[in-house]
Amino acid sequence: MEWMDGGNVTSVPGFRAAGVACGLKKTGALDLALIASQTPCTATGVFTTNRVRAAPVVYDRQVLARNPGAIRAVVANSGCANACTGRQGQRDATEMARLVATRLGCRPESVLVMSTGMIGQPLDMVKVAAGVQAAVDQLSADGGHTAARAIMTTDTRPKTAAVRLSLGGRIVTIAGMAKGAGMIHPNLATMLCLIATDAAVTPPALDAALRRAVEQSFNCITVDGDTSTNDTVLLLANGLADNPPLEPGGPGFDTFCQALTAIAVNLARQIVRDGEGATRFVTIQMRGAASDADARQAAMAVARSNLVKTALFGMDPNWGRVLAAVGYSAARTVDPDRLGLWFGDLALVRDGQPLPADEARARAILEQPEVEITVDLGVGDRSATVWTCDLSYDYVRINAAYRT
Amino acid sequence: MEWMDGGNVTSVPGFRAAGVACGLKKTGALDLALIASQTPCTATGVFTTNRVRAAPVVYDRQVLARNPGAIRAVVANSGCANACTGRQGQRDATEMARLVATRLGCRPESVLVMSTGMIGQPLDMVKVAAGVQAAVDQLSADGGHTAARAIMTTDTRPKTAAVRLSLGGRIVTIAGMAKGAGMIHPNLATMLCLIATDAAVTPPALDAALRRAVEQSFNCITVDGDTSTNDTVLLLANGLADNPPLEPGGPGFDTFCQALTAIAVNLARQIVRDGEGATRFVTIQMRGAASDADARQAAMAVARSNLVKTALFGMDPNWGRVLAAVGYSAARTVDPDRLGLWFGDLALVRDGQPLPADEARARAILEQPEVEITVDLGVGDRSATVWTCDLSYDYVRINAAYRT
Numbered sequence: 001m002e003w004m005d006g007g008n009v010t011s012v013p014g015f016r017a018a019g020v021a022c023g024l025k026k027t028g029a030l031d032l033a034l035i036a037s038q039t040p041c042t043a044t045g046v047f048t049t050n051r052v053r054a055a056p057v058v059y060d061r062q063v064l065a066r067n068p069g070a071i072r073a074v075v076a077n078s079g080c081a082n083a084c085t086g087r088q089g090q091r092d093a094t095e096m097a098r099l100v101a102t103r104l105g106c107r108p109e110s111v112l113v114m115s116t117g118m119i120g121q122p123l124d125m126v127k128v129a130a131g132v133q134a135a136v137d138q139l140s141a142d143g144g145h146t147a148a149r150a151i152m153t154t155d156t157r158p159k160t161a162a163v164r165l166s167l168g169g170r171i172v173t174i175a176g177m178a179k180g181a182g183m184i185h186p187n188l189a190t191m192l193c194l195i196a197t198d199a200a201v202t203p204p205a206l207d208a209a210l211r212r213a214v215e216q217s218f219n220c221i222t223v224d225g226d227t228s229t230n231d232t233v234l235l236l237a238n239g240l241a242d243n244p245p246l247e248p249g250g251p252g253f254d255t256f257c258q259a260l261t262a263i264a265v266n267l268a269r270q271i272v273r274d275g276e277g278a279t280r281f282v283t284i285q286m287r288g289a290a291s292d293a294d295a296r297q298a299a300m301a302v303a304r305s306n307l308v309k310t311a312l313f314g315m316d317p318n319w320g321r322v323l324a325a326v327g328y329s330a331a332r333t334v335d336p337d338r339l340g341l342w343f344g345d346l347a348l349v350r351d352g353q354p355l356p357a358d359e360a361r362a363r364a365i366l367e368q369p370e371v372e373i374t375v376d377l378g379v380g381d382r383s384a385t386v387w388t389c390d391l392s393y394d395y396v397r398i399n400a401a402y403r404t
Numbered sequence: 405m406e407w408m409d410g411g412n413v414t415s416v417p418g419f420r421a422a423g424v425a426c427g428l429k430k431t432g433a434l435d436l437a438l439i440a441s442q443t444p445c446t447a448t449g450v451f452t453t454n455r456v457r458a459a460p461v462v463y464d465r466q467v468l469a470r471n472p473g474a475i476r477a478v479v480a481n482s483g484c485a486n487a488c489t490g491r492q493g494q495r496d497a498t499e500m501a502r503l504v505a506t507r508l509g510c511r512p513e514s515v516l517v518m519s520t521g522m523i524g525q526p527l528d529m530v531k532v533a534a535g536v537q538a539a540v541d542q543l544s545a546d547g548g549h550t551a552a553r554a555i556m557t558t559d560t561r562p563k564t565a566a567v568r569l570s571l572g573g574r575i576v577t578i579a580g581m582a583k584g585a586g587m588i589h590p591n592l593a594t595m596l597c598l599i600a601t602d603a604a605v606t607p608p609a610l611d612a613a614l615r616r617a618v619e620q621s622f623n624c625i626t627v628d629g630d631t632s633t634n635d636t637v638l639l640l641a642n643g644l645a646d647n648p649p650l651e652p653g654g655p656g657f658d659t660f661c662q663a664l665t666a667i668a669v670n671l672a673r674q675i676v677r678d679g680e681g682a683t684r685f686v687t688i689q690m691r692g693a694a695s696d697a698d699a700r701q702a703a704m705a706v707a708r709s710n711l712v713k714t715a716l717f718g719m720d721p722n723w724g725r726v727l728a729a730v731g732y733s734a735a736r737t738v739d740p741d742r743l744g745l746w747f748g749d750l751a752l753v754r755d756g757q758p759l760p761a762d763e764a765r766a767r768a769i770l771e772q773p774e775v776e777i778t779v780d781l782g783v784g785d786r787s788a789t790v791w792t793c794d795l796s797y798d799y800v801r802i803n804a805a806y807r808t
Contacts (some may be wrong), residue, residue, distance in 0.1 A: 022485075051738040052731025084724045086757035119724020183711060183728070224710045225629070226476055226725070227732035299589070306628045307803055308708070314804025320488045320523020324587070327456025328631035336453040336488075353490035354524055371558060391710075392804075393797050399711055400718025400796075 001259050004175070007162020012196045014038045014240040015370050017143035019150030024079035024124060030379035032131035035194060036104060036139055037097055041236040042222070043112070044207040046214045048231035054083035055093040056113040057232060058250050061107050063097075068203050069211040071236055072106045074194055075132065076114035077123070083229040084120045103136040109383045114192050116200025117153050118180060119202070136325035148177035151192055154398055155181045158269040161263050164187050167252045168243035170197040172360040176268040182276040182399060191218065193233040193267055199256060200239035201246040207246045209257045210235045217264035220296075221387045223275040224395070225304045227343035235260075272371040272387045277394030280312050281370045287342070287383040290333035295384035302386075303328030309391035313370060317362030319348045321338065326375055338378030343371070351378070397402030408579070410685055412548030416577045416600045418442045420643040421547035423639045428483035428521070428528060434554035436535035439598060440477040440508060440543055447516070448611040450548035450618045452635035453553055458487035460517040461498040461636060464554055467513050469647025470605050475640055476510045476676020480518035480555050482533065482583070487523045487633040493712075496527040497768040507540040517594030517755070518596050518636050519715040520583060545757055552581035555643030559585045563674040565667050571656045572647035576603040578663050581731055583654070583670040586803060588627035595622065597637040597671060603660060604643035605650040612652045614639045614659045621668035621793050624700075625791045639664075641674050676791045684716050685774045685804040691787040692744070692780040694737035699788035702781060705733030706790075713795035716775060721766035725754050742782030747775070755782070 008302060010017050015036045024031040045064050047057050063071075075096055082089050097111040104111075113125070114270050148158035162175035180191030201209070214233055239245070246253050282302045289295035302308055305325040312316040319341055341349035344365040346353055365371065413422050421439045430437040449468050451461050457791075479500055486493045501515040508515075519527070552562035566579035572668060584595030605613070616636055641650070650657050679686050688707045693699035706712055709729040715722040725747055745753035748769040752759055769775065 050728060050731040052727050052740045052743075081724070082759060084727050084753070084756075102543070119722070119728060122758075194652070209688050226709055226711045226728065229724070229728045229731060306629055306799075307630045310800050310803035313800065316804065318523070320633070323456050323605065324454060324523060324633045327454040327633060336456045339456075352488075354488060354526075391800060393800050395710075396714050396717065396795060396797050396800060399714035400720065 001163050001165040001262065004162040004164055005089050007146055007175050008160035009035055009175050009194060009196045010141055010144030011162040011175045013198045014238045015140040015196050016141050017147035018135040018138035018140065019146035020134040020138060022134065023127045023157045024077055028309050030146065031078045031079045032135055033147035033150035034073060034100065034139060035134035035147055036240045037236060039238050039240060040070040040072060041238045042201060042203050042206050043234065043236045044210050046210055046227055046233045048198055050227050050229050052084065052229050054115060054230040055085055055089035056082055056083050057095040057114045057230060058090065060112050060232065063112060067109045069217050070110055071112060072110040072202060073100055073104055074112045074114065074234060075100045076192060077128065078151050079151050079263050080115060080123050081117045081119045081230050082115040083235050085122050087124055092125055095125060098129055099132045103132060108306050112234060116151060116192050119229060129271040151179040151245055153179065154276050155274050157175040157274060159267055161266040163259050163263060165255065165259050167199060167256060170241045170243040172241040172243060172262050173197060176263050177393055178271060181274050182224055183226045183228040184221060184271060187363065189270060191228065191231055192402060195235045195263060196332045197237045199238040199246060200241060200243050201237045204239055205246045205248045205253055206235060209260050211262040213264040216261050217268040221268045221274065222300060222303045222387060223389060233269055265389055269387055272389050275389035275400045277392040278389030279392055280390040282312060282388045282390065283372045284388060285372060285374040286377065288378045289331065289382040290380035292382050292384065294331035294333055295382045296324050297330040298329045298375065298384040299384045300326045300375065303388035304337050306391055310367060312390035315363055315366040317343060317366055318361060319343065322373060322375065331381050334377060335379055340376035342374040345376065360361060405666065406567040406569050408568055409759055411579050412552055412564035413546030413579050413581055413598060413600045414545055415579045417567045417602045417644045418605045419600050420543040420545050421551035422537050422539040422542035423547065424538040426538065427511065427531045428481055429666060430604040433457055434550065435481055437475060437480045437485045437554035438504065438539035438543060439551055441606035441640060441642045443452055443642050443644065444476060445642045446473055446476040446605060446607050446610050447638065447640045448472060448614050450614055450637045452632055452657055453775060453807040454568055454631050454633050456488065457495035457582060458485050458519060458634040460486055460519045461634060462494065462517050464495040464636065467516060470514045474514055475516060476514040476516065477508055479504045480596060481554050482557050483521040484519060484525050484527050484632050485523045486519040486527050489526050492526055496529055500532055502535045516638060520537060520555060520575050523633060543568055557583065557679055557681050559583050563671055563698060565670040567667060568665050569659065569663050571660060572595060572604060574645045574647040576645045576647060576668050577665050580667045580671050582675060582746035584675040585678050586628055587630045587632040588625060588675060588679065588689045593692060595632065595635055595675060599639045599640045599667060602644040602673040603641055603650060604647050605641045609650045609652045610641055613664050613704045616661050617665040617668040624789060625672045625676050626704060626707045627676065627793060653674060673791055676793050679793035680802045681796040681797055682790060682793030684794040685711065686716060686792045686794065687776045688790045689778040690781065691775060692782045692784060693786040694784035695722055696786050696788065698735040698737055699786045702733045702735040703728050703788045703790040705776065707792035710795055714785040714795035716770060717783065717796045719767055721747060721763060723747065726779065728779060737783050737784050738781060739783055744780035744782060746778040
């Protein structure tokens, strides 16, 4: 597997993309992206577990249930989430797909829709129609980077990743783009992400591969503990690599899954690095757990704790907050007398007993832009890794003034 | 029931208190409180559900299990939580009780201990010993207010409340003090709180009354979603009012419960009003729920959401964040098409459909120091009320620099 420097969705043969500004964002920034495949794609998606689902999420789930084998395009807008918009929102999502289909000359049920931005505002469909027209006109084989910019909201930079690998004697490319900086606390899916590949993959293999990848990537990050109404991860495979179609458990499937997971992890980590107001990229390693679920729950509680996150912002080695979060986490088996704790490679607690503190060294570790916190629950052999960021003044500033 | 203006624990006949500075806080502020009863008290407590429990929590649970009928004093320090301190912490909590018992001439198992402050640091027992000596010397029948100040950490003001009522032909007083401003996310109990009464109450009645009161007060607040290692609510009844002892379900029991709950709610609301960095006091009313648990879970998810809390700080009527939090909450029955939402008396959503927005009025409501957000789940008749505060720059400042 080879990483493609600067690669993006149009690094995948057969995909074209565009990003345009149609006025949904008051700033005049890019706000509508279109990704189109020259041939029909097998497609699958993973969506938010929030019961309050945005209209595009409802729409895409219906389309993928009926028509998973012939997806031609994905249209995505930023600046408006089309969430909590009632029946009008459903009509708008459907119309957005129809506009693209008309321009591309395909069926409406071949088009998927994603939206991100402000919740509770209707989409301005006049602007969307103009944006779709412009985007279709500008579709190009090197438009992937511009498309990635057009789905940004509070993101400070676009997020793309691409790899190339050999499968069944053929060269296959997998590439993705994602957005997300706040309202990030995945629960089976998160944020907007589109991954494209030219691999030939059967529908069940595609679905299994995406679920496996999401579980190890977007479900391992948190910025602020808020699960979005719009979380969507789409995976499109156009089959142009002409490899023997991948089957679940068949030849090449694991190799494909590993590459897909690498792309998903790369994009997920980019989201945390660009977390709203983030000054630190933090890895929480939870080990010695009685179960995978315990490891995940304990790690997520630490990663979500406002007190841990503000201490990280303040470079304050206030390690008691980490153990407090483990203690109140949903992990079932926690024995305070078995806990171990490290900041980087500096041991702070062993068997629940605090070790003589080297405050200066602990502080020096927290001053680094990347921090690793390891907790050993001491009751088993399961582990989990979760990525998070700190909680800074800028997180508050960005979210207190999101609309103004 | 009559509220006693400026009342505190020493408003209860038979209780004396003191607050002293013994150097546990570097600032020289008061940091050790002692409350003593002239006669043995029936006592009960509710403690943190965090599995990482501070040494005083472990100690008090043992004492109350063995000796609930003859408690004479409570000693509480601020500046050091004696949590995550291992075996030394257990020895220190026991020694702290013994020091008080020796000075007061009672048995060590008649003394309860509370600690609050920094996690992971050992108690300085030389300072504690001097503080206990000074506090015993200064015990007085009007020391309740000073004791309340001595348990403060990031609190900006002491929290006390007192009521007087008639029970079985006798005048009974119930009074309490509490501390807490951060690490506030109760789970069966929270923060430090001591409530004293001169009512005669049987042990089972006392325990039932406290659990009922806590459920409707300290378990209905959140500041930052972090459940403390030290949460403790103690209730001491010395019986000096000489009323016929209250039995569960017997005459006067409900009246006592109502008064006790009023004290607990009053103190809980004081904690939220003084939440770290808080600029708004926010009431979340969740109604139309399918169950009490659903109502509580949905309300808590809204109250805990960093995005809702930062929007409140920014006076931004970004109501979609409220519905998003309801959607991802642990409430079982949530139907997006039945949701109703109000800021104050301004309706924003009905049956899941957004109503024409009066942005200026919504903003004016959020500019008030007290904000009420009501959500109707529309699927039942159960309800819950939760109190919270906003998330401001000052919360980050306070917690990024807690130790420095």
